[in-house]
Amino acid sequence: MAGDVNIFSMSSSDAGEAGNRFLNSVKRKLLGDKKKHQSSDYHMKVYDIIKQIVCYNQGKILEFNFELSNKHRIMRDVLTEYKGDSTDANKQKLNDARSVLLNYIGIETVNIYKVNIGFLKTYYKMRDIENIPRCCIKTVSASKDRIVDNYRDHDAYKGENMASSAIDENTGFSQVLNTGVYYLENNIPEKAIAGYYKNPRLNNERVRRYKKSNRNGEGVDHEWVHCWDGQDPTDYKACYKSTLIIPMTLMNNNDLPSGFMDKIAKGHKSKRTNWGFVCLDSIKEGFFLDDIDVNIGYIVADMLSMYYIKSYIYTDTSRTYNEATTFLRSK
Structure with a gap:
């Protein structure tokens, strides 16, 4: 011992x-x-x-x-x-x-x-x-097929309950787990309408009928809020248009010895060893920057890993x- x-x-x-x-x-x-x-x-x-x-x-x-x-x-x-x-x-x-x-x-x-x-x-x-985007930490369930809420910024999430969802029902998380790198989408309505974005809370029928009201405005896009199932219309920040998901992983670190990686990868389906995700979402289209936002997100994710x-x-x-x-x- x-x-x-x-x-x-x-x-x-x-x-x-x-x-x-x-x-x-x-x-x-x-x-x-x-x-x-x-x-x-x-x-x-x-x-x-x-x-x-x-x-x-x-x-x-x-x-x-x-x-x-x-x-x-x-x-x-x-x-x-x-x-x-x-x-x-x-x-x-x-x-x-x-x-x-x-x-x-x-x-x-x-x-x-x-x-x-x-x-x-x-x-x-x-x-x-x-x-200010909503921030939360999510992890992969023991069964490896679900994403589980682990920590939420309570100021942003109000009284929402911690939840879980199937990985294959969410485009962002399934792509991160498949590739081992971050996922950034700055126009969820457009991608959802085209069938390239899935989220278990989005109502596909309403998404297809969505009219891009207030597309570039600063107010609440009530039509978009209506596209989300079971959504309290007063909590419009839960109905985001941009999302950034950063994995907590060792996959991209090539300097670690193979023996260490073998030990850490034990119990994971692959050596990507995704411990969880730093998740940020915003009600604004085009909100996240594909350089500094991603880099700062990775600094936090790497520290948490x-x-x-x-x-x-x-x-x-x-x-x-x-x-x-x-x-x-x-x-």
Whole structure:
């Protein structure tokens, strides 16, 4: 059991150096690629947001790994002491130690989601304060055939219940899972009318009859809201026209050793290992930019994938964790 974990650990100094190299490269790119309508001040503000994302997660990942390591070690010590004596009292002690690990993962990841979604909202407020997109985190179900809501920005989603939907019923998620890269659609009405966009909440008959009222206006497109099944007409932001879905995946990282990828890909249908998705949607057509928006989305998605990987290593791929689970199920 001693060799259980620690792949993917990094010292504070190494993490700091890597973070600084990354930030400097971002700064050079932003200041070198600025467009005519965007000032150096704008790009410095974008850089500052990216710096906040990287610096927060740099420290949080180290803290997260430290806490997981300690809680995993306590579970291992309890298992070592009691695994030869499966009394109810001993099982309870092990179950308590295992629950501490799992509860920490569940509670802390929600807090981490909230902070990172906050960074994205800050960025979009700077771009268009009147049209901040809705943000949420989704994951793939254990059965691998459904998309499940994992975290929502409650300010944007009001009282909507967490939900799940079949992957093959949603064009965006099915394409991301098939390709391993992001999905961006800036004109959902047009694509849906042409039959190139599916969403389980869209009523196809109403979509076919949709008249593009207020197509370029700033107000609510009530005709489009009517195309969405079961939709509260007052919550028009749920009826989006642009969407951006960023996968949390290691697929595009060619520098990771094959042994590590084999370990992480265990239990996944492919080595794309999609841990989940950062999802953004807007009621405005043409809202998302196919450069900076995608890149910032990937920064957040890549950071969040680290927490999934850490959790996965200390649970699903951990010999200690699996032995503890087997022990708790024994009679």
